[in-house]
Amino acid sequence: MIRPTLAASLLLAFTLIQAPTLHADDLVIASWNCENLFDTEDDPNVKGDEEYTPDSPKKWTKEKLDIKLTNLGSIIKKMDDGKGPDVLGVCEVENRKVVEMLVEKLQPLGRKYEIIHKDSPSERGIDCAIIFDSAVFTLADSKFHHVDAGATRDIVEAKLHRKDNDLYVFMDHWPSKFHAEEARDKAGDTARKRIDEILATDPKADIIMLGDFNDESTDESIKDHLRTATSSENLPAGTMFDTTAKIKESGSGTFFYKGHWDMLDHILISPGLLDHDGFHWKEGSSERVEFPELFYQPKFEVAQKIPSSSYTKNTFHENGYSDHLPVECVIEQ
Numbered sequence: 001m002i003r004p005t006l007a008a009s010l011l012l013a014f015t016l017i018q019a020p021t022l023h024a025d026d027l028v029i030a031s032w033n034c035e036n037l038f039d040t041e042d043d044p045n046v047k048g049d050e051e052y053t054p055d056s057p058k059k060w061t062k063e064k065l066d067i068k069l070t071n072l073g074s075i076i077k078k079m080d081d082g083k084g085p086d087v088l089g090v091c092e093v094e095n096r097k098v099v100e101m102l103v104e105k106l107q108p109l110g111r112k113y114e115i116i117h118k119d120s121p122s123e124r125g126i127d128c129a130i131i132f133d134s135a136v137f138t139l140a141d142s143k144f145h146h147v148d149a150g151a152t153r154d155i156v157e158a159k160l161h162r163k164d165n166d167l168y169v170f171m172d173h174w175p176s177k178f179h180a181e182e183a184r185d186k187a188g189d190t191a192r193k194r195i196d197e198i199l200a201t202d203p204k205a206d207i208i209m210l211g212d213f214n215d216e217s218t219d220e221s222i223k224d225h226l227r228t229a230t231s232s233e234n235l236p237a238g239t240m241f242d243t244t245a246k247i248k249e250s251g252s253g254t255f256f257y258k259g260h261w262d263m264l265d266h267i268l269i270s271p272g273l274l275d276h277d278g279f280h281w282k283e284g285s286s287e288r289v290e291f292p293e294l295f296y297q298p299k300f301e302v303a304q305k306i307p308s309s310s311y312t313k314n315t316f317h318e319n320g321y322s323d324h325l326p327v328e329c330v331i332e333q
Contacts, residue, residue: 001003016022026282027136027331028080030289031089031210031265033301034072035310035322037102038094040065045127049094057314071321073105075291079328084109087160088131089171089210096121101127109118109312111135116158118144123151128171128211130158137162137259147190149183155191161252165206165278165331168198172211174221184215188225190236195226199238199270206279207270209240214264217245226267241295243286243326254288254325256306265327278333285330294321 038052040062052060060275079085084106093099097116103113116139117129132139137160145155156171172191175183191209198205215221217230229235230245244267247253253261265288271283294304296317310320 010043020268025333027086027279027333028083028328029087029169029208029210029267029328029331030076030079030085030328031078031212031267032072032076032214032289032326033091033265033322033324034093034102035324037072037090037092037098038065038067038125039098043094043125046123048122048124052094058316059314061295064310064316065098067103067318068320069101070246071104071310072102073320075289075321075326076102076106077108077109078291079289080325082113085327087158087169088134089128089156089169090131090145091128091171091173092126092179093117093129094125095127096129097132108118112141116142116156118151118154118156120144121146121151122153126153126173128153128156128173130156130169130171132158134161137167140166145190145192145194147174147187149186150181152183152187155187155194157194158319165333167279167331168205168207168213170194170207170209170211172209174211174213174215176214181207181219181221184219184221187213188221192226195240195270196238198224202272203237204272204275205270206272207240208253208273208329209257209268210266210327212265216263217242217248222289226268232274234273235271239269241274243267243281243289243329245268245329246286247288251285253265254278254307254327255323265324267327267329273331280332282330285328287328289326289328293319294325296320 016137111133112135114134122126140161141159143157158169160167161213174187228240232241249262253263254265296308309323
């Protein structure tokens with residue numbers, strides 16, 4: 001055994017003591033479309049949830065639900081180097097109960113996760129929710145914004161407080177491509193109106209908007225109605241910066257459809273997250289989560305790996321997760 005010198009030992013000890021402090025204020029913010037995370041009961045007030053019941057062709061049972069929850073939880077627990085995210089936005093969740101069941105799967109992390117959720121008027125009975133660690137943030141306020149585009153999901157807003165600073169977090173799930181483009185335009189208008197209200201009070205407010213927007217960065221709903229840019233250079237006042245646009249530019253995305261990648265899941269930030277007052281987005285940190293088990297390799301030639309879904313039509317996959325990949329970023333304070 002080779003004994004280290006005294007100087008080396010002191011340097012090692014100093015490094016071990018200091019290393020956690022260097023990243024203590026790094027906060028991981030993530031978002032995931034959980035793909036049809038339904039309970040197994042038929043809600044008589046919702047027309048679209050019968051597909052996910054034991055008597056349906058999918059034979060959606062408590063056992064299958066538990067497998068899906070375990071799979072989703074296994075990925076979430078691996079985020080942030082095994083510590084789990086500080087804030088997680090989820091969509092395609094049927095109700096608070098299934099979000100609570102998901103949080104139960106995260107108990108080994110030792111986090112004090114709390115849930116922000118409200119039933120939406122979605123015709124399929126699916127909602128958005130925000131999960132946050134109450135040991136890291138204090139919930140200052142929460143709101144739910146109705147999108148006047150038929151029976152679609154509310155936008156969830158959380159005002160989170162930490163060390164004398166506020167962080168506004170939004171979780172979105174805009175109308176799908178089965179709806180007219182106008183429906184997503186209205187979702188963009190709804191989100192933009194609330195952002196403008198916040199910025200009118202504090203032009204430097206730290207705002208992060210997450211979710212499945214069912215549109216690309218260059219589509220009018222995001223580019224014009226929500227008013228975003230794909231570059232942070234010379235960003236006009238109040239314009240949101242799409243930090244995940246680079247993923248599409250690299251040729252990949254979060255959702256694979258008809259032979260190509262779509263970038264539907266975004267992380268948008270206000271100019272306030274680009275300065276060094278309060279919270280600050282860590283440059284280059286926005287990325288899709290790419291753990292190997294999240295991908296499925298089709299059996300035919302020239303096929304590429306795609307997100308591993310829970311179902312193919314009515315066939316359940318025990319190793320499935322979601323048809324969307326999660327996205328995440330780091331916020332510093």
